[in-house]
Amino acid sequence: MRAVAADLSISSPSVGTYSTPRSVPLRRDGKDASGAQDSGAQDAKSGSADSVTLSDAARQQVQKLKQADTSVRQHEAAHQAAGGAHAGGASFTFTRGPDGKNYATAGEVPIDVSAETEPAATVAKMEQVKAAALAPADPSPQDLRVAAQADAAKLQAQSDQRRQGGDTASSRAAAAYGAAQALGTAGRNSGTGKGLTV
Numbered sequence: 001m002r003a004v005a006a007d008l009s010i011s012s013p014s015v016g017t018y019s020t021p022r023s024v025p026l027r028r029d030g031k032d033a034s035g036a037q038d039s040g041a042q043d044a045k046s047g048s049a050d051s052v053t054l055s056d057a058a059r060q061q062v063q064k065l066k067q068a069d070t071s072v073r074q075h076e077a078a079h080q081a082a083g084g085a086h087a088g089g090a091s092f093t094f095t096r097g098p099d100g101k102n103y104a105t106a107g108e109v110p111i112d113v114s115a116e117t118e119p120a121a122t123v124a125k126m127e128q129v130k131a132a133a134l135a136p137a138d139p140s141p142q143d144l145r146v147a148a149q150a151d152a153a154k155l156q157a158q159s160d161q162r163r164q165g166g167d168t169a170s171s172r173a174a175a176a177y178g179a180a181q182a183l184g185t186a187g188r189n190s191g192t193g194k195g196l197t198v
Contacts, residue, residue: 058098065095065103072104075136079109079143083132086112086125113150115157119164122157126150 054062076090088110094102113129116122130150133143 054098062097062099062101065097065105068105069103072107075138076107076109078135078137079111079132082128082135083109083111084128086128087132088112111146113146113153115153119157119161123154123161126154126157130154 072092073090076092080087080090090107090109092104093106095105096102109132111129111132113126116125127150130147133139133146133150136143139147
């Protein structure tokens with residue numbers, strides 16, 4: 001995971017969590033969750049935000065935060081798009097910049113990695129989970145762990161599938177052999193002299 005990274009999460013567990021200082025999310029009306037007016041929103045309403053001049057270092061920090069915000073949002077969007085119905089909504093961790101605005105600096109997307117009732121369905125699901133984990137151009141270490149977990153679950157499901165298929169095939173073969181033996185015996189007992197040719 002990069003210093004500013006986004007991650008996928010596993011059916012409630014996350015594909016990584018980056019802990020940066022959390023700021024209080026703002027509502028559309030510019031107030032925080034407690035209902036207090038955001039000072040940045042007050043400045044913007046009064047027009048004084050335009051008169052605030054940022055230092056070169058602060059402008060550079062804002063530029064980095066903007067780039068991080070774009071990168072994090074693209075990363076999480078890639079997880080969501082590839083995860084399809086198995087992916088939930090993205091959640092973000094925000095950092096307030098020197099300009100008073102909040103920028104996404106980390107994120108996560110929950111993804112359901114529970115096994116399905118049929119092994120074949122689990123195999124298909126785990127393929128999609130792995131694709132979702134590896135969808136971003138820069139998967140984080142947590143994303144890689146989720147992909148590895150999906151591979152392990154897929155291998156287990158394939159093993160279950162072979163075991164079920166083997167049991168079914170062997171029971172069908174035994175039933176066919178028994179039927180053939182019964183037909184052969186019936187043919188010999190009826191005096192026709194014809195056996196079963198396979």
